[in-house]
Amino acid sequence: MYNAHRGMVPAPNSRLNELLDQVRQEFDSQQNRTGEYESNMAQQVSEMELVRQKVYNLEQNQVAIKQRYEEDVARLRHELEARGGPPSHVSISGLPPHAGLSQPQPPAIGHGPSNLFGGIMANPPGQGAPGLVPPTQDQQQQQVPPPHQMGASQALQQGTFGGYPPSHGMNGGYNPQPPQTTASPGPGKGRVNRGPPGPSTPHQAPSNSYPDARPSPQLGRPPSPLPPHPSHQIINNLADLDLDSLRPEQKREGNEWFAIFNPRIPRVLDVDLKHTLNHDSVVCCVRFSQDGRYVATGCNRSAQIFDVADGRQVTKLQDETVDKDGDLYIRSVCFSPDGRYLATGAEDKQIRVWDIGSRTIRNTFSGHEQDIYSLDFSRDGKHIASGSGDRSVRLWDLESGREGLCLTIEDGVTTVAISPTGELVAAGSLDKSVRVWNAHTGNLLERLDGAEGHKDSVYSVAFAPNGKSLVSGSLDKTIKMWELDNPAPNGRMIGPGLASRDRMGSKCVKTFEGHKVIPWVD
Secondary structure, eight states: OTGGGGGGSOOTTHHHHHHHHHHHHHHHHHHHHHHHHHHHHHHHHHHHHHHHHHHHHHHHHHHHHHHHHHHHHHHHHHHHHHTTOOOTTSOTTSSOTTOOOSSOOOOOOBOSTTTBTHHHHTSOSOSOOOSSSOOOGGGOOOOOOOOOOOOSOHHHHTTOOOOOOOOOSOOOOOOOOOOSSOOOOOOOSOOOOOSSOSOOOOOOOOOSSOOSOOSSOBSSOOSSOOOSOTTTTOSSOGGGSOGGGSOGGGEEEETTEEEEOOTTSOOOOOOOOOOOOOOSSOOOEEEEOTTSSEEEEEOBSOEEEEETTTOOEEEEEOOTTSOSSSOOBEEEEEEOTTSSEEEEEETTSEEEEEETTTTEEEEEEEOOSSOEEEEEEOTTSSEEEEEETTTEEEEEETTTTEEEEEEEOSSOEEEEEEOTTSSEEEEEETTSOEEEEETTTOOEEEEEOGGGSOSSOEEEEEEOTTSSEEEEEETTSOEEEEEOSSSSGGGOOOOTTOOGGGSTTOEEEEEEOOOSSOOOOO
16 A cells, blocks of 8 residues: 555655756846846946046036137227226226126026016025115115204195196197007905015126127217326226225215216216115115105005105005005106106006095006006106016006006016107117107007117116107116107008118117116116
């Protein structure tokens, strides 16, 4: 019985063979994995070699670019000296040659509807840039105001302000027109707390010279021999002069301020600090009344009016109906010609027209889709022009309380102005252009750009009292004076393909240089 079943018992070495097979399979598996690891390592080593080669190439390119940059700097410095600029041992920024820049590079500015002013808004506040966005609150240096005299501003404080005598002979204004674009919905009540927000003026690295040869004459360059003076080669770059080396008649100093007068020309001006007007927040804008008796300022949540004679605050205008959460900076202010009203443009995209005497809101205009950076009254006091980051210029009728015109362009509007006759409205924008429209029809009459135009964004425009000249200030650190030949001829519209020299014959007649920061004209 036992022998009959003995053949069913496995052989003694079958278990050993099974274990050996498992070991062999595990070995083969590990060998395959080792091959994969070695292949991956070889691929990564190859990629590292490529990266090293690219880094080496970038280093070589950087060396070549640096060499070309130094050659260009030397060439431009030589050209600047030949044109009467500062000597070669003094750089344009007042730093030694090849010194590091003390200001950040300009941020990128988007051009799409969802990124307009995006690059500027992303610029962190508090970098010291003047202009549309203020520095943070803790960076303000409080100044103690000088003693003031009590003067003639009682009427404003007592709410009996009657305005200035009405002006006569002004051209009446605009033909009433319905709005040409669909009005945007007004801003909602909810606002996030976003510090001192809004777009700041972009920085620009110093340039050695205004590069192109313009036909417009340059100021302050007389052909007569220069008098012997340490700063004899300086023309308009007064900020490069050493204050300590100037003679007493060439400068004026005060507590935390100083003024330098051009040593090349006879002194015809004098400067002195009359008042220091302290505020509880950043001041975003200032504007004189037409008769010069008052000055208005825009800051966080309020506009304030001061008497120029004694520096005393005569009224404070604040809309108590808006939400208290977050900030609401007033970006633009403008007096009506008779001084009875003050228009304010704020971050909530609304224009408020205040009755100064009663401190009440007369009109509220809604329609802009971004912050309002500029306002201007027509001389008859019946219309207001506004410019916004939403790429539009709008004209508002105070009597009807409606929008009269909406003029759109390709980039953000930074500044607007109405001509003395009320026939024209001008605007400067981020696209380096100054545009002039017929204020009645909305037809574009002139676009001032091209070879004679600004080389960077335009931040300020203003008409001359005769209405035939226009000045503009730009991020390129120049002010240009334009002569508008035959303004608004028959209200015709220019075509986009016309060159600047073919449009109405307008031309740049002067270019004022010498600024080290953005010039503002108002």
